[in-house]
Structure formats: C-alpha cells, structure tokens
Amino acid sequence: MAEKHGDTPRFTDNVLEWALVIVNSIAAVLIATTLFFSRVSVDGESMENTLFDGDKLVISWFLYQPENGDIVICDSKALGKLIVKRVIAVGGQEVTVDYKSGTVSVDGEVLDEPYLKYHALDDMGVYDMTYYDPEREVFEYDVPEGEVFLMGDNRDHSSDSRVFGAVSENDIIGKAVYRFHSDEAKTGFVS
Structure with missing residues (x-):
C-alpha cells in the first residue's frame, strides 16, 4: 500500500506539469498571433x-x-x-x-x-x-x-x-x- 500512496504525488506532479505546458503553449500561440498576424475581411x-x-x-x-x-x-x-x-x-x-x-x-x-x-x-x-x-x-x-x-x-x-x-x-x-x-x-x- 505504501507504493500506491507514494505514486500519487508523482502522478499529480505530472498532470500539473502537462497542464502548465498546455497553458503556456496556448499563451505563446496567442501572443505570437497577436504580435505577428492580424485578421481582415x-x-x-x-x-x-x-x-x-x-x-x-x-x-x-x-x-x-x-x-x-x-x-x-x-x-x-x-x-x-x-x-x-x-x-x-x-x-x-x-x-x-x-x-x-x-x-x-x-x-x-x-x-x-x-x-x-x-x-x-x-x-x-x-x-x-x-x-x-x-x-x-x-x-x-x-x-x-x-x-x-x-x-x-x-x-x-x-x-x-x-x-x-x-x-x-x-x-x-x-x-x-x-x-x-x-x-x-x-x-x-x-x-
């Protein structure tokens, strides 16, 4: 049982790391498109x-x-x-x-x-x-x-x-x- 309890923080850390990567990627794309591209009709x-x-x-x-x-x-x-x-x-x-x-x-x-x-x-x-x-x-x-x-x-x-x-x-x-x-x-x- 001690192994499962010890694995939980590592799983949570991995999920948080991936969430941070995704949020940073979205922010980078939004910033890049705002700085380097525009839209027009x-x-x-x-x-x-x-x-x-x-x-x-x-x-x-x-x-x-x-x-x-x-x-x-x-x-x-x-x-x-x-x-x-x-x-x-x-x-x-x-x-x-x-x-x-x-x-x-x-x-x-x-x-x-x-x-x-x-x-x-x-x-x-x-x-x-x-x-x-x-x-x-x-x-x-x-x-x-x-x-x-x-x-x-x-x-x-x-x-x-x-x-x-x-x-x-x-x-x-x-x-x-x-x-x-x-x-x-x-x-x-x-x-």
Missing part, C-alpha cells in the same frame, strides 16, 4: 476569383516587404478605406497596361496571370479618374521608389493604381497569407 469583388466579398483573411505584417505577386492589404488614402489588391510592381519598375491586348507587363515582361477573373481591360467605365485615360490603348507608369503599383484580380471591377496611382509602402498593412473563412471558396493559403 475582404470588402467587394475586386479580387475575384482569388478572394471573395466577405472572405476572412489572416495577414502577416511583421517585417513585411512587398514583392511582386503578393496579395496585400493597403490603407488607401485615395479611397479612404482598407483595400485588398495584388502587388504588380515595386519601386523602380515600369508597368505597362495594354488595354487592346488585355496584358500587363512589368519592365517589358508580360505577366502570366492565371488568377484573373476577366481579361478584358478595354471597357472599364469606372476608370474616369486620375491615371486612366480611355482614349489611350497603352498605359505606362514608372513606380517611384518606396511605392507599389496595385491591381485587383477582377480587373473590370477594381479601383486600383490605374485610378489612384502607386501607393506608399508605408500604407501597406501586411500580406494576406491565409483564408480562414469563405462562403465561396476553400479555406487555406492564398497566393
């Missing part, structure tokens, strides 16, 4: 068919530097709200949008964009603002250093850098890394 159809209105995203912002092809969340001064767009070009690069052929080039290289919802870039009635001129067949833009050129994947329904120009890297909130809720698509990593 997609508002509108400008990123269809990649992202949909109402999708919930996890974004990474810690030490983030924008790169071509990234899906980012931007604090748009021109639109007065957070927007979700794709980085087409970064500072020092030249963007060419050919409305007749429906192509976008960066530094002379036509982008392969299988994620686009529509390829028609010639009938965009919403683009009557600063940078889009419907009389032009080709739109060229040199992206200033420290800025990025953004476009929505649903080109026919996106107010983006074709409308308001490049945006400062300082206005980029972070990169979309994971869709954790969607009524239209599967959850998972986004690209």
Whole structure:
C-alpha cells in the first residue's frame, strides 16, 4: 500500500506539469498571433476569383516587404478605406497596361496571370479618374521608389493604381497569407 500512496504525488506532479505546458503553449500561440498576424475581411469583388466579398483573411505584417505577386492589404488614402489588391510592381519598375491586348507587363515582361477573373481591360467605365485615360490603348507608369503599383484580380471591377496611382509602402498593412473563412471558396493559403 505504501507504493500506491507514494505514486500519487508523482502522478499529480505530472498532470500539473502537462497542464502548465498546455497553458503556456496556448499563451505563446496567442501572443505570437497577436504580435505577428492580424485578421481582415475582404470588402467587394475586386479580387475575384482569388478572394471573395466577405472572405476572412489572416495577414502577416511583421517585417513585411512587398514583392511582386503578393496579395496585400493597403490603407488607401485615395479611397479612404482598407483595400485588398495584388502587388504588380515595386519601386523602380515600369508597368505597362495594354488595354487592346488585355496584358500587363512589368519592365517589358508580360505577366502570366492565371488568377484573373476577366481579361478584358478595354471597357472599364469606372476608370474616369486620375491615371486612366480611355482614349489611350497603352498605359505606362514608372513606380517611384518606396511605392507599389496595385491591381485587383477582377480587373473590370477594381479601383486600383490605374485610378489612384502607386501607393506608399508605408500604407501597406501586411500580406494576406491565409483564408480562414469563405462562403465561396476553400479555406487555406492564398497566393
């Protein structure tokens, strides 16, 4: 009987140790996600068919530097709200949008964009603002250093850098890394 009584404190110690490990692990995950990640909802159809209105995203912002092809969340001064767009070009690069052929080039290289919802870039009635001129067949833009050129994947329904120009890297909130809720698509990593 003395053995069983002697084993009880050891069992209790093990349970307490495991409970402490679990609590510390949960706390570490919560702290890490709070410090290095945020959540945001997609508002509108400008990123269809990649992202949909109402999708919930996890974004990474810690030490983030924008790169071509990234899906980012931007604090748009021109639109007065957070927007979700794709980085087409970064500072020092030249963007060419050919409305007749429906192509976008960066530094002379036509982008392969299988994620686009529509390829028609010639009938965009919403683009009557600063940078889009419907009389032009080709739109060229040199992206200033420290800025990025953004476009929505649903080109026919996106107010983006074709409308308001490049945006400062300082206005980029972070990169979309994971869709954790969607009524239209599967959850998972986004690209």
